[in-house]
Amino acid sequence: MATKTTCMSSQGSDDEQRKRENIRSLTMSGHVGFESLPDQLVNRSIQQGFCFNILCVGETGIGKSTLIDTLFNTNFEDYESSHFCPNVKLKAQTYELQESNVRLKLTIVNTVGFGDQINKEESYQPIVDYIDAQFEAYLQEELKIKRSLFTYHDSRIHVCLYFISPTGHSLKTLDLLTMKNLDSKVNIIPVIAKADTVSKTELQEFKIKLMSELVSNGVQIYQFPTDDDTIAKDNAAMNGLLPFAVVGSMDEVKVGNKVVKARQYPWGVVQVENENHCDFVKLREMLICTNMEDLREQTHARHYELYRRCKLEEMGFTDVGPENKPVSLQETYEAKRHEFHGERQRKEEEMKQMFVQRVKEKEAILKETERELQAKFEHLKRLHQEERMKLEEKRKLLEEEIIAFSKKKATSEIFHSQSFLATGSNLRKDKDRKKEPGCGFELLCVDVRTCENSGGRKDAEKGREGHSARGRP
């Protein structure tokens, strides 16, 4: 049996904690060479590339796209959004930027139709849903059995630039409401858009008013970190200048002998990169050059962890069980999974039964209709047969009549020929006979005697009679 002895445990990174846990600080007596560790880390990050996601929230036409273009010195997209969207939609687009050896995958998410509706009660909900959806996707990936976090494209929003209209008075109710719903989910940096419409004195008062409103309403905006000495001073100063009053423009104007980005008015030129004119340079510095990494870390360590904790607690997982004993996540997960499976099986059974029942019913109906059809068919067949039989009978009757009639005809012929021979006048009888209506048959009489006496005349008579016998239908 093997025994394991650990001389000291190594948790925590505070000096005091270290001393408490008896971790020795040693000095080395020579150059070892691990000062290159930060460089190794940086090299690996360069290879992997960076990811940064910005969400721009603001009314249509307030200058979000222009500001992003100016920030990153590129022309991202051309067309303007319409003002007639029925509800707020979020549009995300990803771009790859490269500066020397740093590759940045930048995702810009724009709110389309924010503030355009007549009823703005549901304006902020799509934004909140979108942010939550990105957290959810990351959480799902993290909780997978076979996961690949190092190739996962991180789509969580790292910073939200909130564009405030330059009214000069105060925050709009919509702004307050939206920011209050977003502040626990994302780092918010408020900016005053189109700041060239606000004069300098007004601007100062406006900023103070805005900040006091935010504070009094309990909105937590992002504070630039002041714990690291190298950047603490700058960051603290910038914290006092929030919200930044920015002007965005990609148009170039010649000022003096330089060509700068600016907006040209009849009364002057507003230079974007001039610190006296607006705070654009400060925004760019704070957002990109100094604090990008901190923004990402805050998103991951604070906002995402909060979301994760809430979500897992919602699902019923806890760290500490009913008797204050630590409950393993796995056990709870397992129990839940059992439950879920049991329920699912039950539901499946139910559905199966329902399905079977429906099928039976349908079958019964079909059988009914089949039987009816069959009955009808038989009925018709019977009728048909009866008709046939009737017709058969009729036919028989008719045939008998025909036979009877032809017999009659035959006998009356014989009788007539006999009587004709006796009297010798057939012309009259012919005429009489011709006057009789409805008789279809003419007796064909041949007068032998007259034939002999008058040849031609007889022939004509014969012809006439024969013709009339055939002629009458």
Add this chain to the structure above:
Amino acid sequence: MDPLRRSPSPCLSSRPSSPSTPPCEMLGPVGIEAVLDQLKIKAMKMGFEFNIMVVGQSGLGKSTMVNTLFKVWKSNPPGLGVPPPQTLQLHSVTHVIEEKGVKLKLTVTDTPGFGDQINNDNCWDPILGYINEQYEQYLQEELLITRQRHIPDTRVHCCVYFVPPTGHCLRPLDIEFLQRLCQTVNVVPVIARADSLTMEEREAFRRRIQQNLRTHCINVYPQMCFDEDINDRILNSKLRDRIPFAVVGADQEHLVNGKCVLGRKTNWGIIEVENMAHCEFPLLRDLLIRSHLQDLKDITHNVHYENYRVIRLNESHLLPRGPGWVNLAPASPGQLTTPRPFKVCRGAHDDSDDEF
């Protein structure tokens, strides 16, 4: 070795996968580069952690090697006059050392008693148990609802295995141990006490060991399957050609040609530890500290730890195995000491779906 050499990141595609993104041209400087400085500042503030384990029979110079690597002298020389322990023990010692503003928390785990008994069956079990226990601790921390901002990393990043300089080939104990350990942790084998071999003997020994490793499919660090691109492959191939390094450790300084050097003094000369003509200690030091430290940590975190996590989350002896089953009872150390032999690969398992 160039300290600023790009350290390879251990994944098949280091670039995050995402829908096709159009590259944009920037019309002027923006300042994105400054993020590198931000990273450096953050790293220096947080400090670094590195956990190394040395495994080998007693008397091979493990403790001396650690001292030589990190140039910290312990007050009492180890091993002298102390009889080898009857059973395998694991000693972990943590130091914080600083150089030019960079703080490194170094944990060295020593394994006295390894391979010293008459019957060495399963002598790797305690070691594997220890390594898995560190993974388990990290996993439990990661699974908490309210978890710490920075989870303390006690996982073993590198295991240096000392091969005794027999000059012949790897022994059965070595092969068994290496086979098992290579699947769980990064292993760097070294030829200990190389001053007992001549240059030709060293070369022959090295070739034979490399052959043994190939025959038994033992994948030592730097693993070929984790090479990122052509540059890494070239660099790592050069390293792989020289592994196992023939090293000599020393903690005493002597005067040679007017210079003070670390070395071993014998009647027939002074063996300089940091002289490439004498031994390959500089290569080992550069690999472990100056160029591949971050890479060792990355592979441990992204590959070995993930593999452990998959096994752990799939294991279940009470319930029928299915996709994504989770173990009800916490694992006992004996369960996980001998992992089923499978290839260390990145996510290319053929289990079924991985839905939460």
